[in-house]
Amino acid sequence: MGVVVxxxxxxxPKASLAPLIALVEEDMARVNRIILDRARSNVDxxxxxxxxxxxxxxxxxxPMLTLAAAKMCGYGGEGHVQLAASVEFMHTATLLxxxxxxxxxLRRGKIAARLLWGNEASVLVGxxxxxxxxxxxxxxxxxxxxxxxxxxAAIIAEGEVMQLMTANxxxxxxxxxxxxxxxxxxxxxxxxxxVGAIVADRPKSEAxxxxxxxxxxxxxxxxxxDALDYSGQQELLGKTVGDDFREGKVTLxxxxxxxxxxxxxxxxxxRTLKGGNIGDDDLDxxxxxxxxxxALADTMDRARHYGAISRDALAIFPDCEIKSALLEAxxxxxxxxx
Amino acid sequence: MGVVVxxxxxxxPKASLAPLIALVEEDMARVNRIILDRARSNVDxxxxxxxxxxxxxxxxxxPMLTLAAAKMCGYGGEGHVQLAASVEFMHTATLLxxxxxxxxxLRRGKIAARLLWGNEASVLVGxxxxxxxxxxxxxxxxxxxxxxxxxxAAIIAEGEVMQLMTANxxxxxxxxxxxxxxxxxxxxxxxxxxVGAIVADRPKSEAxxxxxxxxxxxxxxxxxxDALDYSGQQELLGKTVGDDFREGKVTLxxxxxxxxxxxxxxxxxxRTLKGGNIGDDDLDxxxxxxxxxxALADTMDRARHYGAISRDALAIFPDCEIKSALLEAxxxxxxxxx
Numbered sequence: 001m002g003v004v005v006x007x008x009x010x011x012x013p014k015a016s017l018a019p020l021i022a023l024v025e026e027d028m029a030r031v032n033r034i035i036l037d038r039a040r041s042n043v044d045x046x047x048x049x050x051x052x053x054x055x056x057x058x059x060x061x062x063p064m065l066t067l068a069a070a071k072m073c074g075y076g077g078e079g080h081v082q083l084a085a086s087v088e089f090m091h092t093a094t095l096l097x098x099x100x101x102x103x104x105x106l107r108r109g110k111i112a113a114r115l116l117w118g119n120e121a122s123v124l125v126g127x128x129x130x131x132x133x134x135x136x137x138x139x140x141x142x143x144x145x146x147x148x149x150x151x152x153a154a155i156i157a158e159g160e161v162m163q164l165m166t167a168n169x170x171x172x173x174x175x176x177x178x179x180x181x182x183x184x185x186x187x188x189x190x191x192x193x194x195v196g197a198i199v200a201d202r203p204k205s206e207a208x209x210x211x212x213x214x215x216x217x218x219x220x221x222x223x224x225x226d227a228l229d230y231s232g233q234q235e236l237l238g239k240t241v242g243d244d245f246r247e248g249k250v251t252l253x254x255x256x257x258x259x260x261x262x263x264x265x266x267x268x269x270x271r272t273l274k275g276g277n278i279g280d281d282d283l284d285x286x287x288x289x290x291x292x293x294x295a296l297a298d299t300m301d302r303a304r305h306y307g308a309i310s311r312d313a314l315a316i317f318p319d320c321e322i323k324s325a326l327l328e329a330x331x332x333x334x335x336x337x338x
Numbered sequence: 339m340g341v342v343v344x345x346x347x348x349x350x351p352k353a354s355l356a357p358l359i360a361l362v363e364e365d366m367a368r369v370n371r372i373i374l375d376r377a378r379s380n381v382d383x384x385x386x387x388x389x390x391x392x393x394x395x396x397x398x399x400x401p402m403l404t405l406a407a408a409k410m411c412g413y414g415g416e417g418h419v420q421l422a423a424s425v426e427f428m429h430t431a432t433l434l435x436x437x438x439x440x441x442x443x444l445r446r447g448k449i450a451a452r453l454l455w456g457n458e459a460s461v462l463v464g465x466x467x468x469x470x471x472x473x474x475x476x477x478x479x480x481x482x483x484x485x486x487x488x489x490x491a492a493i494i495a496e497g498e499v500m501q502l503m504t505a506n507x508x509x510x511x512x513x514x515x516x517x518x519x520x521x522x523x524x525x526x527x528x529x530x531x532x533v534g535a536i537v538a539d540r541p542k543s544e545a546x547x548x549x550x551x552x553x554x555x556x557x558x559x560x561x562x563x564d565a566l567d568y569s570g571q572q573e574l575l576g577k578t579v580g581d582d583f584r585e586g587k588v589t590l591x592x593x594x595x596x597x598x599x600x601x602x603x604x605x606x607x608x609r610t611l612k613g614g615n616i617g618d619d620d621l622d623x624x625x626x627x628x629x630x631x632x633a634l635a636d637t638m639d640r641a642r643h644y645g646a647i648s649r650d651a652l653a654i655f656p657d658c659e660i661k662s663a664l665l666e667a668x669x670x671x672x673x674x675x676x
Contacts, residue, residue, distance in 0.1 A: 043500045097465060100438075101458040120439040123461055124498045127435060127468075131492030134472055138484045146476045146484065154469030160462045162381045 019325035024067040034085040062192045063088040069196020072322040079140040089133035096126035145195045152191035159183025168248040181222040189218030216310035223303040226251035242283040257295035307334040357663035362405040372423040400530045401426040407534020410660040417478040425530045427471035434464035483533045490529035497521025506586040519560040527556030554648035561641040564589035580621040595633035645672040
């Protein structure tokens with residue numbers, strides 16, 4: 001893995017999540033308390049496994065979107081904290097089920113739960129967290145928020161199935177691929193942001209703006225994830241470089257590279273991703289091909305395109321500190337090293 | 339498997355589900371249409387897999403409880419049909435995830451979905467159906483019904499985890515075991531019946547009565563299931579006799595038999611259920627032990643105890659055709675051959 005790929009674009013390299021994190025810090029502490037509280041159960045395995053995942057943290061980008069969106073919409077109540085916790089539980093449940101499906105070994109830099117407690121536990125604790133997520137949403141009492149989040153839950157699962165069916169298929173088109181990530185990733189980003197406006201009882205236009213912000217941010221985020229899987233630094237990523245490759249996932253970098261390649265190169269992708277026949281040097285070879293065909297850089301460019309849409313979606317909101325922080329979160333998402 | 343076990347009690351052997359089925363027939367046809375409609379998706383695998391499960395039918399006892407309870411409560415609206423479909427989807431999702439966890443090979447007499455489409459698909463399509471279930475509940479618009487059903491979803495998952503942790507543990511007590519089935523089975527029966535009163539906007543006492551009816555019926559139903567796993571006729575059961583034994587599940591018949599047995603017999607259960615070391619003759623041997631210690635007959639007796647509680651719970655409702663049908667469903671549940 002001697003290939004070093006420089007992907008940062010021309011944007012401010014200091015762009016970061018820091019302003020967003022600072023603005024929602026207090027609410028986020030409450031989200032974390034709710035999360036720990038709701039992951040409790042008399043069945044020891046549940047809090048154990050949930051804590052394993054929760055302690056390892058992750059960026060918590062999705063619940064931050066809910067908190068910040070509600071705040072930007074002038075919400076003064078308590079519901080956004082519960083909705084944010086629900087969003088994070090939905091995400092955590094998806095991760096648990098994903099790892100079972102992908103047979104992943106690392107998650108957020110820690111050994112995947114399925115390896116410690118078994119696939120069965122991952123499936124069932126995921127179900128438990130999903131149940132808790134819905135309970136919390138019901139407690140908030142907004143049928144509109146419930147509609148948006150339950151719809152997202154169905155779409156996410158649909159996207160995961162879609163991904164399963166396109167897995168190992170090197171003929172996947174960019175459109176096919178986008179349909180998958182719109183469902184499996186962007187749907188939750190979108191719902192997370194939108195419910196911020198819903199709980200604040202704001203007009204449809206604001207809910208739609210936040211929905212669009214979240215959706216496009218989610219697409220950008222996932223595309224960068226896909227590029228980082230081949231180009232990131234393992235210590236920062238919290239997962240192994242090349243996981244997607246080893247799992248035969250046909251992500252956008254591969255979609256682009258396969259189409260741009262010659263017969264011999266296509267045969268390489270077919271042998272490795274479709275055939276699952278992967279030798280020691282094949283990851284390096286894959287990265288070399290991706291670089292040669294600009295597939296990683298162009299994936300980042302596509303991400304910037306969605307980032308730009310996400311940015312424009314927020315234009316209807318008056319300038320304020322939170323809006324700036326949400327805009328900076330886009331820059332972070334398209335230029336992040338992890 | 340030459341052992342024939344006669345378990346029927348002293349009750350009317352003609353007791354059956356027929357009256358209940360007849361009373362909700364029309365509504366059930368609408369439930370079935372909703373189920374097929376909601377299992378639709380552009381992602382082919384979803385309707386395929388869902389239809390595999392749905393076509394194989396099963397008894398549809400849970401959604402029938404919702405329909406009948408609402409009808410008995412004088413409900414004249416449309417919501418009960420959607421809630422019944424949600425209940426069936428929740429159940430179907432649980433079955434899909436269960437089969438992955440149990441590594442089952444048959445479900446409702448058909449090859450388990452996981453063997454046809456893989457564990458991954460079973461996990462994800464289960465998630466999709468759960469998402470659809472919540473969407474339907476939200477459409478009905480009753481926050482109380484949502485609270486009851488989302489609570490049930492979390493409890494069911496908790497019960498499944500509990501079962502996973504007590505699996506293969508021959509020291510499980512009857513109380514431990516009851517806690518598991520209250521969560522994994524009775525919670526959905528209970529919620530299914532209760533939401534019938536909720537959607538009809540009936541007083542708390544009626545909701546509580548239906549909750550109790552469902553809960554105790556669910557416990558009885560599961561206990562009979564556990565006995566039938568050793569004593570049923572395979573053609574009627576729609577699953578293999580001895581599945582629980584082969585999976586090392588410590589169900590009530592085993593709990594009773596282990597405690598009543600001598601050292602040698604306990605060693606047998608430890609070798610087979612705890613140790614997973616099962617020879618060709620061991621299922622017959624297990625059934626012989628269960629018969630010798632009256633463990634199957636006493637499990638059925640315990641089921642009748644819960645059936646009696648379930649019966650009394652309905653006493654506050656005036657006599658009517660639906661009440662009779664619900665009471666007959668108890669008799670069916672404790673005396674059924676499948």
